Amino acid sequence: MRHLAPRHPRAPYPRQVFSLSDQIQHKSDLLRQHFSQEGQPPLALLAHSIGAYMAIKAAAGAADARVRAVVAMYPFLEHDPACPRQRSLAWLSRRWRWVGRLVAPLQLLPHPWLSAVVRVQSGMQEEHALAATRLVLRSDSVRNALFLASTEFAELEGSLPWDDLRRLPSFTAYLAEGDMWCPAWQQQLLEKRLGRTQLRRIPGQTHAFCSYSDQSRDLASSIVADLNGLMEGAADPATMLAAGETQLYVTIPYVKANIDSS
Numbered sequence: 001m002r003h004l005a006p007r008h009p010r011a012p013y014p015r016q017v018f019s020l021s022d023q024i025q026h027k028s029d030l031l032r033q034h035f036s037q038e039g040q041p042p043l044a045l046l047a048h049s050i051g052a053y054m055a056i057k058a059a060a061g062a063a064d065a066r067v068r069a070v071v072a073m074y075p076f077l078e079h080d081p082a083c084p085r086q087r088s089l090a091w092l093s094r095r096w097r098w099v100g101r102l103v104a105p106l107q108l109l110p111h112p113w114l115s116a117v118v119r120v121q122s123g124m125q126e127e128h129a130l131a132a133t134r135l136v137l138r139s140d141s142v143r144n145a146l147f148l149a150s151t152e153f154a155e156l157e158g159s160l161p162w163d164d165l166r167r168l169p170s171f172t173a174y175l176a177e178g179d180m181w182c183p184a185w186q187q188q189l190l191e192k193r194l195g196r197t198q199l200r201r202i203p204g205q206t207h208a209f210c211s212y213s214d215q216s217r218d219l220a221s222s223i224v225a226d227l228n229g230l231m232e233g234a235a236d237p238a239t240m241l242a243a244g245e246t247q248l249y250v251t252i253p254y255v256k257a258n259i260d261s262s
Contacts, residue, residue: 016140017096017147020050020155027058031065042068044227049076049181049207050152053161056171060164069170069230071223074207076181079156083180090153096146100139107138129211160189172226174200174219179207200226 018026035043043066047055052075059067080086092099106114114137115130124130136145165171171194175187182190191199202218209215 017144019151020054020148021151023148024054024057024061027054028061031058031062031067035066036062036064040066042066044069044071046071046073046223047075048073048210050148052173053077053152053156056161056164056168060161060167063167067169069172069227070168071226072171072173073219073223074176074179074182074205074209075173076152077156077160078158078186079153080180080183080186083183085180086153089149093146093149093153096143096150099146100143103137103142104139124211126211126213128213160186160193162193165194170230172198172200174202174205174222176201176205176207176209181207 031043045055045059045067047070052070052072055070055072056077059065059070079090106117109117111134114134118124118130118133118137122133124133136142173190173194175182175190187199200222202222205215205219206212209219
């Protein structure tokens with residue numbers, strides 16, 4: 001699933017940026033257009049952070065698509081105004097044009113220097129995380145990400161998306177202790193409404209699991225085990241993946257994922 005989505009020509013902001021509702025509509029359209037035909041294999045959506053909200057909304061809005069499961073990896077489902085860092089990021093996201101211009105000079109830095117800046121500012125150490133950050137640390141990417149974030153904070157006011165969650169065939173959420181995007185009170189609400197059987201906690205996991213190889217491996221192994229027997233027509237998801245009988249898509253970073261269960 002790609003990051004770009006079609007927009008109305010009279011949209012009140014540049015066509016190079018896309019709102020949360022744009023993203024959801026794009027994913028929902030994609031599911032209806034390409035994954036609703038008879039004879040297609042079942043589909044599982046794996047989504048991280050705000051991508052989990054997109055996946056829930058898109059799957060609920062495309063009931064004819066063959067979505068059998070939504071797996072939310074450390075989801076962002078509701079804005080928490082009491083969180084100081086969320087408030088700061090909400091303020092920053094509203095200045096997406098200005099911040100986009102500020103990061104432009106960073107692209108002039110040699111890769112080792114840019115990696116050093118990212119390492120100091122974020123604490124990232126692994127090369128795959130540094131390389132991915134270098135690729136997206138561009139004016140257009142930063143503008144798009146911050147504009148999307150500004151609409152997230154505005155649209156995620158209110159309660160969690162209970163109605164949409166109830167419409168999903170299967171939903172599992174992976175939660176992390178101390179995750180500012182899904183704080184303890186939200187985790188308690190999810191547990192109360194959904195039950196513990198739909199929630200998972202892996203010791204040592206963080207919201208930024210994809211920056212760490214060990215966390216990524218542990219999470220992938222747990223998800224493969226979770227999908228065991230859930231998808232139609234097979235008992236082992238690893239076998240289904242190898243045979244091409246199941247399609248797993250990741251909504252963030254919006255590309256089809258080749259899942260390696262090893």
